[in-house]
Structure formats: structure tokens, C-alpha cells
Amino acid sequence: MKSSNDNHKAVYMDYAATSPVDPVVLEKMIPYYQVKFGNATSRNHKFGWEAEEAVETAREHVAKLINASAKEIIFTSGATESNNLALQGVVNMYKQKGNHIITCVNEHKAVLDPANYLGTLGYDITFLPVDGQGMIDLAQLADAITPKTILISLMAVNNETGNIYPTAEIGKLAKEKGILFHTDATQAVGKIEIDVDKMGIDLLSLSAHKMYGPKGEGALYVRRKNPRVRLGAVQHGGGHERGMRSGTLNVPGIVGLGEACRLCHTRFKEDFQYISKLRKMLLDGLTKEVDMMVVNSHPEKCVPNILNISFEYIEGESLMMGIDLIAVSSGSACTSASLEPSYVLKNAGLGDELAHSSIRFSFGRFTTLDDVQFTIDSMKRVVKKLREMSPLYELVKEGVDLSTISWSAH
Ligand SMILES: Cc1ncc(COP(=O)(O)O)c(C=O)c1O
Incomplete structure (x- = not known):
């Protein structure tokens, strides 16, 4: 048709699914491809210093949007990587403490799949159900917690329905029980107010391309105080990003993410x-x-x-x-x-x-x-x-209760 x-x-x-890059963001990024193309870890020349300065400014913009401090932001290639790093990084660091993770059946695949992967390694994963409105039940969450629980990972906003989860209440419960709380906030940051302190969030994933920034850039917030969260790296290499995520920084992408966050904050x-x-x-x-x-x-x-x-x-x-x-x-x-x-x-x-x-x-x-x-x-x-082609619609319009019809051919 x-x-x-x-x-x-x-x-x-x-x-x-993805948003166009805001022209203001693009303009900020362009110099970092050709004129200011330095490697942010080149410590001994101007090109490196320029790139490093841009990365640190971006880190501040990202932190400001979620009320974090710049040192708590780790740059990644997007929310999929951030989620993987959060789940695997916690397990790598805290496996002596316990082997249980709580998440939910309605998470994005970028949490479900790493959680299932950890399940194949022998970790115990609880997938909370949702109710008729796609929401989780806090009492069920509380009941699922065991002395072995090391992480609760529940998204802030669902990507299909847009439903907002009770993030602050989950954070409060996690704090009371002394359990780390990760939230996949990919669809939340820039759309609703997110405050990692007020909401008791210890780890938070976000992605630039959902908020008028470039694709292939994201961040993981990792709390440094009350408690200081430590992650066991998944990707090993040059020790970038405080050893939590090695690999040469995507400076233009990071500049884009920072500017996208600054715009989301001011607008x-x-x-x-x-x-x-x-x-x-x-x-x-x-x-x-x-x-x-x-x-x-x-x-x-x-x-x-x-x-x-x-x-x-x-x-x-x-x-x-x-x-x-x-x-x-x-x-x-x-x-x-x-x-x-x-x-x-x-x-x-x-x-x-x-x-x-x-x-x-x-x-x-x-x-x-x-x-x-x-x-x-x-x-x-x-x-x-x-609907003009739908016999069912016609029947319903005529007041027929479809459940009373016997469809089988005699
Ligand atoms: C809730 C949620 N988490 C994670 C992702 C993956 O993000 P990225 O494309 O940055 O890897 C998406 C993207 O669709 C998403 O909506």
C-alpha cells in the first residue's frame, strides 16, 4: 500500500533508536578530527594536551547532567559496553563477596545478554517479572535479595514503552542492604531528571546517540564515595580511564558526548x-x-x-x-x-x-x-x-464477542 x-x-x-546529531554538537566535534587530532594520552606535546583538555571538559559536562563529579565518568563506546563493563566489572571485583545478581525480564538485551552470559559462568541471576503495566514490584525486589547479592541492575526508563522505573526507591533499598545498584539510563538521561546522589545510583550507563550526540560513544558513571565502587576491567591494555577501560580515547566522540550533555542540561x-x-x-x-x-x-x-x-x-x-x-x-x-x-x-x-x-x-x-x-x-x-480488510474488526464492530465464536471448519 x-x-x-x-x-x-x-x-x-x-x-x-537513535537521534540526529545536533548541529551545535557536530560543530564542536569537527576540529578534533583534523586540526586538534592529538591523542589525549600524549603527555609531551601540545596536540596531546589540547585533546586531553577537551576530554576533561567533556567529562565535566557529562558529570554535571547526572550530578556526579568528573572523576566518576568512564568513557566507553556506548551503553552496550557500559552495561557489560558494569555487570562483568562488578563480578570480577566482588565475586568473593557473593554470586547473585538481580535484574529484570524487561531490560534491554544489552543487560539481559551479559546477565545470561554470567549465568553460564555459574553466577546466580534473578530476573524479576513485571506487572501488567510493565513495572517492577519493589516488594518482590526486596524479597529477591539474599546475603549473596552483589548487584541490582534495573533500567531507569524502558526503551520500548518509555516507562519510568522507581529508580530512587530501588537506590534507597540497595543502599539499606549495602548492595551496589547499576542502572541502564540510556533512555532516561537528558529526558528526565537523573541525580545519582538523590537516587542512590552506584553505576549508570548512558549513550551519546540517544541524546543528539554521535554514535559509538557512551559513558559509565562509577561512584567514588559512599561507597567507592571498584570494577575489575573487562578490556585490558594501556590503562586508560583509570584502568577500567583501556583503549585510545575517541576524542571527537567524547567531545560530542560532552557537548550533547551540556545542551541537554541547559535546554x-x-x-x-x-x-x-x-x-x-x-x-x-x-x-x-x-x-x-x-x-x-x-x-x-x-x-x-x-x-x-x-x-x-x-x-x-x-x-x-x-x-x-x-x-x-x-x-x-x-x-x-x-x-x-x-x-x-x-x-x-x-x-x-x-x-x-x-x-x-x-x-x-x-x-x-x-x-x-x-x-x-x-x-x-x-x-x-x-481495518476495512479485517473481518474480525467488522464482527467486533457489529457487537460480536469473538471469544464465543467457534472457528473450526466442520
Ligand atoms: C535501554 C538501552 N540500553 C542500551 C542500549 C544500547 O546502547 P548503544 O547503542 O549505545 O550500545 C539501548 C539502545 O537501543 C537502549 O535503549
């Missing part, structure tokens, strides 16, 4: 208000124009930039093809290569069909009101057309 409005430019509604209120307005417009517009939708994002505890909705009696792939001028995700971008329905939604109790027909709309600083209106109009048109 082709779009009726093929002249319209493509509209990007997939910011949670926080403005971005939050504008993006909240876009979300309200999209949700109100779709609610008005399209019936039989299930909103999978939590009604209140959700970031402003993500809206996840299932459209009943519609096949997800046909929907995606129908709205081919609009870039969205069905489930997580990282797993959408497979046709498996989203595990995040299924774990929250959604059936295969609704999980399959889910769309994650995500938007950002550069999304316009026109983009949102075009999305609403396109969804209205395509959903209507697909």
Missing part, C-alpha cells in the same frame, strides 16, 4: 516542555481519529518522548508498510530484525497479536508539529484501510 501523500518528506519518529526545561506538547498532540490526535487502540506506555510514569500503542485487528508489518513515509519502530529497533513479538510487551501480559501490532513513536528536539500532524493523518488513513 503506497502512501497517498508521496510528496511529503519522510518523517522521523524513531528518536529512541532541559525547554526540551521537556516542547516534547511533552508533541506527545500530547500525538496521543490526543490518535485517540480522536483511531478507535480500538491500546496504549502500552504507562499513563503517568512515562518519558515525554516515547509513546507505544497497539492497534487492534491490524497486522503490525502491514501497518509499518502502510505508513512507509514515517520512521517508527515496532518493538525495539535492536531486535526488530526478528519477527518475534516484543518480549517487553508480552512480559507485561499483552497477547502475541497486540504485541505484533505495536508501534513505538518516539520524537525529539527536531520533531515539528507538522511531523506529528502528518503522523496522525497517516495513521488514521492506513488503520482505516487495513
Whole structure:
């Protein structure tokens, strides 16, 4: 099915997968590719000093956004690496203390897979379930803690639904029990307020490309006081990043991440208000124009930039093809290569069909009101057309209870 409005430019509604680099960020990065190209660990000449200074300024910007101190920031290649370093680094350092880690079934694969890997090495991993709204139960978390628990790893915001987890409460519980708390805050930093002190966070992963910075750059916050967290390195080499992550620093990438963080900090209120307005417009517009939708994002505890909705009696792939001028995700971008329905939604109790027909709309600083209106109009048109081909939808519209129908051929 082709779009009726093929002249319209493509509209990007997939910011949670990745965001464009802010021009201000790009401008800051460019000199570090050619003019100021030094190696930040070259201690004996100007080129090295210049690069090192830029890296340290970036470290301060990253720290400021999450209320940390610059020395607590370790640069990595992105949140996948940060998560791996957090989980494996804690295990490497604290395995004498215990062998138990608590995480959740709805984490991103970049936590689930390292956790499963540690499981194959003999570590005991608890995957907490989620309720019908995709949220964890704090009482269940408390019950899961044993004297052998060395780490709790729970994300701050879910990448598919945008749901905000009770990070401060988790941090408080972890502190009371003397257990380290890691949070994958890839979808949270720059979107909602994150304060590692107030929230009792010991380790935090973030990624530049989700916040208008470059791809392939990220950071891990590692607490230095109360308690001082130590990690056993995963990648060994020249002893960069206080020995926790060896490898020549990606100076332009780090400069980009720093500038992206500085912008998110200075523009926080403005971005939050504008993006909240876009979300309200999209949700109100779709609610008005399209019936039989299930909103999978939590009604209140959700970031402003993500809206996840299932459209009943519609096949997800046909929907995606129908709205081919609009870039969205069905489930997580990282797993959408497979046709498996989203595990995040299924774990929250959604059936295969609704999980399959889910769309994650995500938007950002550069999304316009026109983009949102075009999305609403396109969804209205395509959903209507697909439903006209759905006998189930017709039956439901006529008031038939589908559960009473016997489908078998006699
Ligand atoms: C919650 C979450 N964690 C981790 C990642 C991986 O981040 P990166 O692409 O920086 O490795 C993503 C990206 O999709 C994510 O959404």
C-alpha cells in the first residue's frame, strides 16, 4: 500500500533508536578530527594536551547532567559496553563477596545478554517479572535479595514503552542492604531528571546517540564515595580511564558526548516542555481519529518522548508498510530484525497479536508539529484501510464477542 501523500518528506519518529546529531554538537566535534587530532594520552606535546583538555571538559559536562563529579565518568563506546563493563566489572571485583545478581525480564538485551552470559559462568541471576503495566514490584525486589547479592541492575526508563522505573526507591533499598545498584539510563538521561546522589545510583550507563550526540560513544558513571565502587576491567591494555577501560580515547566522540550533555542540561526545561506538547498532540490526535487502540506506555510514569500503542485487528508489518513515509519502530529497533513479538510487551501480559501490532513513536528536539500532524493523518488513513480488510474488526464492530465464536471448519 503506497502512501497517498508521496510528496511529503519522510518523517522521523524513531528518536529512541537513535537521534540526529545536533548541529551545535557536530560543530564542536569537527576540529578534533583534523586540526586538534592529538591523542589525549600524549603527555609531551601540545596536540596531546589540547585533546586531553577537551576530554576533561567533556567529562565535566557529562558529570554535571547526572550530578556526579568528573572523576566518576568512564568513557566507553556506548551503553552496550557500559552495561557489560558494569555487570562483568562488578563480578570480577566482588565475586568473593557473593554470586547473585538481580535484574529484570524487561531490560534491554544489552543487560539481559551479559546477565545470561554470567549465568553460564555459574553466577546466580534473578530476573524479576513485571506487572501488567510493565513495572517492577519493589516488594518482590526486596524479597529477591539474599546475603549473596552483589548487584541490582534495573533500567531507569524502558526503551520500548518509555516507562519510568522507581529508580530512587530501588537506590534507597540497595543502599539499606549495602548492595551496589547499576542502572541502564540510556533512555532516561537528558529526558528526565537523573541525580545519582538523590537516587542512590552506584553505576549508570548512558549513550551519546540517544541524546543528539554521535554514535559509538557512551559513558559509565562509577561512584567514588559512599561507597567507592571498584570494577575489575573487562578490556585490558594501556590503562586508560583509570584502568577500567583501556583503549585510545575517541576524542571527537567524547567531545560530542560532552557537548550533547551540556545542551541537554541547559535546554532541559525547554526540551521537556516542547516534547511533552508533541506527545500530547500525538496521543490526543490518535485517540480522536483511531478507535480500538491500546496504549502500552504507562499513563503517568512515562518519558515525554516515547509513546507505544497497539492497534487492534491490524497486522503490525502491514501497518509499518502502510505508513512507509514515517520512521517508527515496532518493538525495539535492536531486535526488530526478528519477527518475534516484543518480549517487553508480552512480559507485561499483552497477547502475541497486540504485541505484533505495536508501534513505538518516539520524537525529539527536531520533531515539528507538522511531523506529528502528518503522523496522525497517516495513521488514521492506513488503520482505516487495513481495518476495512479485517473481518474480525467488522464482527467486533457489529457487537460480536469473538471469544464465543467457534472457528473450526466442520
Ligand atoms: C535501554 C538501552 N540500553 C542500551 C542500549 C544500547 O546502547 P548503544 O547503542 O549505545 O550500545 C539501548 C539502545 O537501543 C537502549 O535503549
